[in-house]
Amino acid sequence: MSLPTSLIQLVLPERCAGCALASGLLCAACAMPLTVPARAVRLGPGLPGLPQTWTVADYGGPVRAIIAAHKERGRTSLARPLGATLSRAVLATVAAVAEPVPGPDPPEQAPEQAPGPVLVPVPSARAALRRRGHDPTHRMAAVAVRVLRAGGLRATGLGALRQRRPVADQAGLTAGERAANLAGALEVVPRVPVAGRGVIVVDDVITTGASLAEAARALRQAGALVVGAATVAATPLRRGG
Numbered sequence: 001m002s003l004p005t006s007l008i009q010l011v012l013p014e015r016c017a018g019c020a021l022a023s024g025l026l027c028a029a030c031a032m033p034l035t036v037p038a039r040a041v042r043l044g045p046g047l048p049g050l051p052q053t054w055t056v057a058d059y060g061g062p063v064r065a066i067i068a069a070h071k072e073r074g075r076t077s078l079a080r081p082l083g084a085t086l087s088r089a090v091l092a093t094v095a096a097v098a099e100p101v102p103g104p105d106p107p108e109q110a111p112e113q114a115p116g117p118v119l120v121p122v123p124s125a126r127a128a129l130r131r132r133g134h135d136p137t138h139r140m141a142a143v144a145v146r147v148l149r150a151g152g153l154r155a156t157g158l159g160a161l162r163q164r165r166p167v168a169d170q171a172g173l174t175a176g177e178r179a180a181n182l183a184g185a186l187e188v189v190p191r192v193p194v195a196g197r198g199v200i201v202v203d204d205v206i207t208t209g210a211s212l213a214e215a216a217r218a219l220r221q222a223g224a225l226v227v228g229a230a231t232v233a234a235t236p237l238r239r240g241g
């Protein structure tokens, strides 16, 4: 008989999700890569339709373990540090698209009335949702919205996307195969108002950019203005193929 994960977590001392050595949710050394400054993602050959993407961490080592523990092993309390990291990538996106107000005149819209960023998470595949029992990107996006609001930004989350058809697991696929696997896979949920709105697509990791490009395509098709994308981590470029 196997015990539910939640029960095991109650009876066993918690170990760091990054190194599994230190006690607690996340040790200082493993949390460190999540706190470096946000940077723009530069993929080799640009993927058509991929919005300018900002990220924080390199996907590897403890960061990979932390994201997997949150995503696949139900350590949902990791949504807090991951969501805080995501919020910084969103802030970098907002800063990149914000245009300086020209001239000495005050802006027509008072800052407190200016619309804040609208975060649209890339949805989990339905099979993954059933297996995991939660949508990790949704959960991180919700935390990121709370962090941004606490910082005075009128951020909102919008679960605007859903899967239109099943897709194969992206792991092990080449960039071209990933794009083909995802083409037309997402759609905007009917009656969710995205037309004319500026949105930022958010996800946990950018690898080839295929997921973010497909999300952006579906949102644009529904009339949204995709101003950028933000992720917690990015897979380092593989050189020479």
Ligand SMILES: [Zn+2]
Pocket: 016, 017, 018, 019, 020, 021, 022, 026, 027, 028, 029, 030, 031, 062
């Ligand atoms: Zn650790």
